[in-house]
Amino acid sequence: MGGISELGINWGVLVTQVVTFVILLVLLRVFAYKPLMRMMDERSKRVKDSVEQAEAVKEQSAKAEEELKKQLEQASREGQERITRAVKAGEEVKQKAEEEAKRETEKLIVKARSEIRQERDAAITEVRREFADLTVLAAGKVIEKSLDKEEHRELIDKVLEESSTLKKE
Amino acid sequence: MAEPKKRGLLGCSFPVLIVVAVIVLAIVVIGFLSGSIGQAMFHIDFPSWLVVEKPAIHLAAPEIFNVFGIPITNTILAGWVTVIFLVLFSWLITRRMKLVPGRLQSVFEFLLGWIYNFCESVAGRENGRKFFPVVCTIFLFVAFNAWLSLIPGFGSILINSHGSEHELLRGANTDLNTTLAVAFVSFVFVVYNGLKSIGISWLKQYFNFGPLFRSIGGIFKGKLNFMDIFSGIVNVAVGLLEWLSLFIRNVSFTFRLFGNMTAGEILVLIAAFIFPLAVNWVVYILELFVGFIQALVFAGLTLVFVTMAVSSHEAESHKDLKNSEKEVLKEGI
Numbered sequence: 001m002g003g004i005s006e007l008g009i010n011w012g013v014l015v016t017q018v019v020t021f022v023i024l025l026v027l028l029r030v031f032a033y034k035p036l037m038r039m040m041d042e043r044s045k046r047v048k049d050s051v052e053q054a055e056a057v058k059e060q061s062a063k064a065e066e067e068l069k070k071q072l073e074q075a076s077r078e079g080q081e082r083i084t085r086a087v088k089a090g091e092e093v094k095q096k097a098e099e100e101a102k103r104e105t106e107k108l109i110v111k112a113r114s115e116i117r118q119e120r121d122a123a124i125t126e127v128r129r130e131f132a133d134l135t136v137l138a139a140g141k142v143i144e145k146s147l148d149k150e151e152h153r154e155l156i157d158k159v160l161e162e163s164s165t166l167k168k169e
Numbered sequence: 170m171a172e173p174k175k176r177g178l179l180g181c182s183f184p185v186l187i188v189v190a191v192i193v194l195a196i197v198v199i200g201f202l203s204g205s206i207g208q209a210m211f212h213i214d215f216p217s218w219l220v221v222e223k224p225a226i227h228l229a230a231p232e233i234f235n236v237f238g239i240p241i242t243n244t245i246l247a248g249w250v251t252v253i254f255l256v257l258f259s260w261l262i263t264r265r266m267k268l269v270p271g272r273l274q275s276v277f278e279f280l281l282g283w284i285y286n287f288c289e290s291v292a293g294r295e296n297g298r299k300f301f302p303v304v305c306t307i308f309l310f311v312a313f314n315a316w317l318s319l320i321p322g323f324g325s326i327l328i329n330s331h332g333s334e335h336e337l338l339r340g341a342n343t344d345l346n347t348t349l350a351v352a353f354v355s356f357v358f359v360v361y362n363g364l365k366s367i368g369i370s371w372l373k374q375y376f377n378f379g380p381l382f383r384s385i386g387g388i389f390k391g392k393l394n395f396m397d398i399f400s401g402i403v404n405v406a407v408g409l410l411e412w413l414s415l416f417i418r419n420v421s422f423t424f425r426l427f428g429n430m431t432a433g434e435i436l437v438l439i440a441a442f443i444f445p446l447a448v449n450w451v452v453y454i455l456e457l458f459v460g461f462i463q464a465l466v467f468a469g470l471t472l473v474f475v476t477m478a479v480s481s482h483e484a485e486s487h488k489d490l491k492n493s494e495k496e497v498l499k500e501g502i
Contacts, residue, residue, distance in 0.1 A: 007345050008229030012239040017248060017341075017350035024252045025306045025354075032259035033302050036281055039266045046268065 134163045200446035223442065226435055230344040231335040233328060243336055244344035247323075251313045251341060284308055284468070291469075292476040300475055303358050307351060308468035314341040315430060315460025319453055324434075342430035342463070345423065352422035355471040356415075363478030371478065375411050377404040418474065422467065429463050 138159045201207045205223075230242035262277045270278055284305045289297035317323065318340030326337040341347045363371040373379070381401025387394060433456045440448045 008227075009345050009349065010229075010240065010242075013230070013242055013245060013344070013346040014350055014353075016239055016241070016245050017344075017347045018353060020245065020248050020252060021306070021310060021350055021354050024255065024310055025303065027252070027256045028259060028306050028309070029302050031256055031263055032277075032281065033305065035263035035266050036278065037298075039268070039278075040282070040285075043268060 130163070134159060197447045200444055200448070203446075204444045205442055206444070226438070228345075228431070230339060230346070231333075233335065233337065242344065242346075243339040244341045244347055247318060247338045248310075248314065248341035248347060250338060251310060251317055254317060255309055255313055281305060287469070288472060291472050292479075296476065296479060300362075300472060303354070304468045304472045304475075307355065307471055308464045311342060311351065311426065311467050312460055312464035314347070315433075315463065316457065318342075318434070319456055319460070340430060340434055342426055342460075343434050345427050348423045348426040348430075351426070351467065352419045355422060355467070355474070356419050358471065359474045359478050362475050366479040375408050375415070377408040380404050418470075422470065426463050426467055429459055433459055 138156070141155055141159070202211060202213050207213070230244040232240040232242050233246065234241050259277070262274050267274065285297070285301050288301045288304055291297065292300050318338070323338050324336050324340070327334045328337045329335075378401075381398065381404065384394060384397035384401045387397060433452075437449060437452055437456065440452045
């Protein structure tokens with residue numbers, strides 16, 4: 001045993017060092033490794049969670065965007081449709097109005113024409129009656145006076161003048 | 170603004186640089202003259218506090234005091250200092266762990282995280298987590314034993330016990346008992362994990378008598394097959410070789426660390442004796458590095474052995490691990 005004790009190997013010291021090491025192991029497990037592990041696990045969990053969350057948010061936003069796009073598209077399509085419809089309706093209204101106006105005008109023209117004709121007929125009738133009256137008058141005058149040629153002429157002129165004043169009225 | 174002038178060298182103005190150079194030169198010259206070579210050549214008398222005594226090297230650690238018959242050596246005390254330092258340090262940091270780490274916590278997490286990743290990369294995810302505490306403790310204990318003993322004053326506090334003067338503290342790694350204790354822990358760790366994960370058949374690689382007994386049994390049944398008997402004997406011999414390798418592993422664990430650390434200590438002493446003041450800082454840098462490498466080798470080999478033990482029947486990984494064992498050893502040498 002002389003050789004080994006020369007190197008300093010000693011059971012008591014050996015056991016003490018083993019115990020020291022085991023104590024260190026236990027203490028470090030409590031004060032270093034466990035908190036560290038917990039921290040590292042928590043951190044990796046956090047990172048994983050936040051990555052997942054970010055992924056979810058991204059997905060959601062993509063979905064929302066798509067939805068929005070779809071809605072916009074639909075809205076624009078609807079608007080277009082509505083405009084087209086409105087234009088068409090306006091066109092129709094315009095056409096109808098035009099037609100109505102045309103019809104109205106025609107009606108008016110027809111009415112005016114018939115009125116004009118009536119007026120003219122009435123006037124002609126009046127003139128005829130006047131003329132007949134005048135002739136009768138003139139004839140009466142001729143008979144009543146039986147004048148010479150000169151007087152005759154004067155008479156006709158007078159009648160004509162009278163008739164013209166009548167016509168004018 | 171004119172271009173700033175370049176001032177002197179190394180960021181000092183020339184007068185400062187000259188003063189520094191003179192001081193360094195003086196230290197080197199005084200160191201050389203007061204060292205053993207200078208003394209032998211020039212015999213200049215220096216005040217006694219400048220002259221380094223001839224170092225006395227003891228392999229055995231001296232006993233400082235005695236508790237219930239257990240001798241407490243200065244290496245045990247140094248081991249306790251390491252334990253207190255490590256526990257206090259980790260307690261201070263983990264007392265208020267934050268999710269977003271501060272500076273000190275970052276360093277702590279970096280070091281331990283690095284060892285953790287090492288465990289994971291060698292032993293796999295699940296086993297790495299299981300082995301991490303022991304491997305990391307071995308690393309920290311060995312490394313800080315080495316580094317703390319480099320603190321100036323660590324080895325120079327003297328205490329009088331049993332009629333002679335001894336250092337109060339001496340690097341725990343320079344005592345065979347410490348390295349043997351760590352090797353023993355490593356051994357128990359390996360055996361425990363081997364038995365736990367593979368069961369009693371883990372021992373088959375050490376006691377492989379089965380094939381031999383079967384072939385001997387065959388003789389009584391009238392089937393005499395020399396090849397079977399031969400291979401049975403070979404199996405038993407392989408088991409013996411495994412025993413030998415297990416034994417040598419621990420011896421090499423013990424003596425590698427002890428040798429490296431003791432040599433480092435002696436190197437510091439001798440450098441201080443031959444050429445005081447000027448050379449030791451180089452040796453110190455070397456010793457910092459050696460302490461780190463030895464801790465890494467001890468922890469790494471333990472990790473490799475335990476991984477081998479829990480997967481000893483898978484030839485493929487066995488081969489891989491043999492390679493990684495070689496790599497770790499190469500780094501250590």
